[in-house]
């Protein structure tokens with residue numbers, strides 16, 4: 001059984017724990033929260049046996065877990081992952097794993113020094129069957145003429161922002177904003193399906209505190225461009241598309257891939273949809289579980305390295321997009337080019 005420790009007690013951690021428990025290969029061992037009653041109430045939903053901590057140092061030093069799942073505000077991911085690696089714990093950290101390339105480089109350096117520790121960015125859709133199938137499908141296209149990818153969902157936290165508050169997800173202090181929160185999914189799609197773009201530019205709609213509420217990013221490739229539309233202050237019902245010569249792949253939603261159709265441009269269409277899990281985090285959990293169950297094998301290392309290489313590229317593209325729009329975070333003050 002893999003022993004899990006968690007940081008962050010919001011709904012996403014519940015969904016993650018439900019996924020790990022579904023595999024029957026994990027147990028919840030340790031819970032960290034800033035508030036003891038919150039940690040205890042959270043743990044009780046799943047088990048009577050988990051230890052609870054309110055001090056992060058003790059959590060990493062004494063916690064009886066091997067793997068930590070970090071689902072805290074974005075700006076805290078780096079320091080928490082760093083502390084975990086130094087304590088010899090494997091890390092599954094929510095997207096975006098790092099606020100900028102400087103943090104990502106530090107993580108890579110730490111992983112080199114602490115061989116045996118695994119580190120995964122939890123980009124859930126990247127591990128789903130539909131995502132992998134699309135990667136293969138796009139690879140087989142003779143001609144690619146670009147893509148239009150959309151992911152835009154009104155956030156309930158925007159109500160709070162409009163009421164005069166600054167929720168973490170709309171705060172530069174916490175490395176928030178539309179690009180970091182939802183745009184990251186589409187950057188994963190672009191980098192995984194088309195490779196690293198040659199040039200990128202981001203046109204955000206900024207809110208009064210300077211953070212991006214929504215925006216459009218253009219990723220230039222040698223022979224085409226990929227346009228990303230994402231946001232947290234409006235809802236979009238647009239489908240997403242990848243263009244071949246005559247054929248077009250249509251996705252209902254580029255980040256929540258539930259229905260995928262290939263139109264051949266000559267009157268026929270084919271349903272490419274693969275089985276979709278009820279819990280959207282199950283695929284990533286299954287992938288991480290198979291690696292963590294065999295941590296000393298070379299295949300496991302290679303697999304983690306491959307995923308990490310994509311995470312590093314996504315992190316760089318995200319930073320280039322963000323800085324193209326003069327969007328800076330508190331976490332960037334430590335940034336040295």
Ligand SMILES: NC(=O)c1ccc[n+]([C@@H]2O[C@H](COP(=O)([O-])OP(=O)(O)OC[C@H]3O[C@@H](n4cnc5c(N)ncnc54)[C@H](OP(=O)(O)O)[C@@H]3O)[C@@H](O)[C@H]2O)c1
Nearest residue numbers: 008009010012033034038071072073074094095096124168
């Ligand atoms: N994969 C997905 O589908 C998905 C979906 C949603 C979110 N996410 C990711 O999950 C992460 C958390 O997102 P969220 O919306 O749940 O964030 P959040 O509500 O702002 O914070 C998550 C947790 O962090 C702790 N926290 C909140 N504010 C804090 C502060 N100022 N200092 C220290 N700890 C604080 C809280 O736990 P305690 O009060 O118990 O300490 C809270 O439950 C983000 O990285 C986000 O991108 C992923």
